[in-house]
Amino acid sequence: xTEPLLxxxxxxxxxxxxxxxxxxxxxxxxxxxxxxxxxNGAGKTTLVHQLTGVxxxxxxxxxxxxxxxxxxxxxxxxxxxxxRSFQITSVLREFTALENVALAVQGHAGHSFRFxxxxxxDEGLRGPARRLLEEVGLGERxxxxxxxxxxxxxxxLEIAMALxxxxxxxxxxxxxxxxxxxxxxxxxxxxRALKQKHAMLLIEHDMDAVFQLADRxxxxxxxxxxxxxxxxxxxxxxxxxxxxxxxxxA
Amino acid sequence: xxxxxxSLLTPRGIATALILLVLxxxxxxxxxxxxxxxxxxxxxxxxWSIAAVSLNMILGYGGLVSFGHAMFFxxxxxxxxxxxAEGISSGWIQWPVAVLAxxxxxxxxxxxxxxxxxxxxxxxxxxxxxxxxxxxxxxxAYGGDDGLNISRSRFPGLIDLRDKASFYWLCLALLCASLWxxxxxxxxxxxxxxxxxxxxxxxxxxxxxxxxxxxxxxFTIAGALGGLSGVLLANExxxxxxxxxxxxxxxxxxxxxxxxxxxxxxxPLYGTIAFFVLEEALxxxxxxxxxxxxxxxMIVFGPLLVLIALYARGGIxxxxxxxxx
Numbered sequence: 358x359t360e361p362l363l364x365x366x367x368x369x370x371x372x373x374x375x376x377x378x379x380x381x382x383x384x385x386x387x388x389x390x391x392x393x394x395x396x397n398g399a400g401k402t403t404l405v406h407q408l409t410g411v412x413x414x415x416x417x418x419x420x421x422x423x424x425x426x427x428x429x430x431x432x433x434x435x436x437x438x439x440x441r442s443f444q445i446t447s448v449l450r451e452f453t454a455l456e457n458v459a460l461a462v463q464g465h466a467g468h469s470f471r472f473x474x475x476x477x478x479d480e481g482l483r484g485p486a487r488r489l490l491e492e493v494g495l496g497e498r499x500x501x502x503x504x505x506x507x508x509x510x511x512x513x514l515e516i517a518m519a520l521x522x523x524x525x526x527x528x529x530x531x532x533x534x535x536x537x538x539x540x541x542x543x544x545x546x547x548x549r550a551l552k553q554k555h556a557m558l559l560i561e562h563d564m565d566a567v568f569q570l571a572d573r574x575x576x577x578x579x580x581x582x583x584x585x586x587x588x589x590x591x592x593x594x595x596x597x598x599x600x601x602x603x604x605x606x607a
Numbered sequence: 608x609x610x611x612x613x614s615l616l617t618p619r620g621i622a623t624a625l626i627l628l629v630l631x632x633x634x635x636x637x638x639x640x641x642x643x644x645x646x647x648x649x650x651x652x653x654x655w656s657i658a659a660v661s662l663n664m665i666l667g668y669g670g671l672v673s674f675g676h677a678m679f680f681x682x683x684x685x686x687x688x689x690x691x692a693e694g695i696s697s698g699w700i701q702w703p704v705a706v707l708a709x710x711x712x713x714x715x716x717x718x719x720x721x722x723x724x725x726x727x728x729x730x731x732x733x734x735x736x737x738x739x740x741x742x743x744x745x746x747x748a749y750g751g752d753d754g755l756n757i758s759r760s761r762f763p764g765l766i767d768l769r770d771k772a773s774f775y776w777l778c779l780a781l782l783c784a785s786l787w788x789x790x791x792x793x794x795x796x797x798x799x800x801x802x803x804x805x806x807x808x809x810x811x812x813x814x815x816x817x818x819x820x821x822x823x824x825x826f827t828i829a830g831a832l833g834g835l836s837g838v839l840l841a842n843e844x845x846x847x848x849x850x851x852x853x854x855x856x857x858x859x860x861x862x863x864x865x866x867x868x869x870x871x872x873x874x875p876l877y878g879t880i881a882f883f884v885l886e887e888a889l890x891x892x893x894x895x896x897x898x899x900x901x902x903x904x905m906i907v908f909g910p911l912l913v914l915i916a917l918y919a920r921g922g923i924x925x926x927x928x929x930x931x932x
Contacts, residue, residue: 431813435814435815436815441813443813447809447810449810450806450807452803452806456799460799460800460803463814464816469800471797472792472795472797472798473792473795476794476795476796479796
């Protein structure tokens with residue numbers, strides 16, 4: 358079996374008396390989509406924050422691309438190939454779509470202590486940015502301010518930014534949130550095509566999307582991973598049905 | 608070249624060109640009309656513009672509300688003043704020492720202040736500025752609260768700073784250089800990181816930018832340029848005093864940047880001119896309306912600033928039409 362790209366070992370995070378992450382060990386292998394599901398308050402966001410380096414776990418370890426990254430700051434993990442999109446749309450609203458992606462490309466193009474050359478005419482940044490925009494279907498909107506894009510388009514822009522620098526793992530935090538059915542379907546097709554190049558950890562509420570996309574699913578309840586397996590195994594798991602999926606599975 | 612021509616043929620380009628033309632000719636104009644004291648105001652406008660340009664680099668483009676920027680006036684000024692009082696009058700020594708001192712100090716307090724956000728950042732920069740202020744007023748050997756008369760920096764064979772017109776033109780050349788640099792800075796990779804972090808810091812971190820390092824570099828550059836304006840200010844009046852770095856001066860600098868248009872290239876220049884012109888013109892105008900009212904010019908000045916902040920959100924710069932950058 359191939360070496361996992363991302364692996365956590367017994368992650369624990371406490372907030373006072375609340376055990377937000379309870380001994381979670383998960384992994385994502387190259388070329389797969391691993392979905393993380395769970396009811397609200399299950400600790401998905403806390404887990405994501407530990408993976409991205411926003412908060413440090415109380416104990417346990419995170420390995421990424423063969424390195425222990427538990428204590429690495431966010432920007433260093435990004436440099437190692439951990440791309441992410443945000444649950445709440447997080448784009449640079451005062452910048453155009455193209456400038457947003459160009460900055461994302463710049464983030465992977467070495468240091469930015471360059472004070473004199475005009476970065477807004479730098480084809481080394483804009484060329485790749487334009488290609489990424491076309492890839493996610495936003496080519497026509499390159500010159501539009503991010504704040505003027507529709508919600509669905511902003512989600513697409515998020516993914517184009519996460520793809521800059523060719524990350525080995527994409528961490529997608531509810532990419533379908535607030536999208537219409539048609540937009541979601543298009544995004545599902547797009548993500549499926551992407552997975553050969555980029556492994557994904559997908560946090561998503563839209564069960565249709567999860568069961569269509571995921572190779573493996575881990576169910577998080579009260580901070581604990583209560584089940585992990587293929588979509589069929591998860592569908593058949595009585596604990597999962599009871600704890601979480603309920604009627605939705607029928 | 609075509610870009611330059613087309614950018615000059617906008618309201619903003621014409622306004623800026625006119626202002627720079629008038630500024631360049633100011634010594635000749637004040638001599639022709641025998642209004643020499645106007646040259647002194649003009650010199651201070653140019654020096655303050657440099658300081659405002661430097662503050663704009665962090666406040667305007669970076670969203671970092673530093674409420675202590677006048678401390679760099681003080682550091683630059685006191686470095687010159689102390690060296691001069693100790694008998695070292697060469698500008699070749701004074702100026703680099705002053706700018707290096709401001710740079711080093713900016714790096715130190717930036718490293719501490721930039722760990723905070725929002726109101727805390729405002730307060731901590733103010734606190735550092737007050738610290739420098741009280742150190743300055745405690746330096747009894749260098750005038751204490753009263754300040755100290757100094758002799759102007761000497762650049763033998765190159766320029767005589769006692770000649771008001773030469774000094775003015777030197778300041779103007781440095782202002783033009785600052786504006787040139789700021790224009791490049793704003794659209795460089797570095798500048799885009801600073802502006803991106805103003806828009807969404809978390810996003811920039813997730814894109815792989817160590818935001819703190821970039822902000823610290825920007826703060827340090829702004830401090831260096833602020834220090835240079837302090838050097839000029841001390842030479843303008845041949846005088847240093849703690850008053851040049853009081854919190855009110857820091858506040859004035861913020862007002863100037865906001866008034867002119869935050870995060871715009873020439874906003875600091877417009878803001879400084881408007882600020883000084885209002886300060887000089889309001890008292891006589893009010894006195895004209897009623898004798899004695901001139902003393903209360905701030906009653907008009909304050910609400911005027913509030914109105915501009917409310918209704919011209921991009922400052923004076925926004926009155927010149929939309930920007931295309």
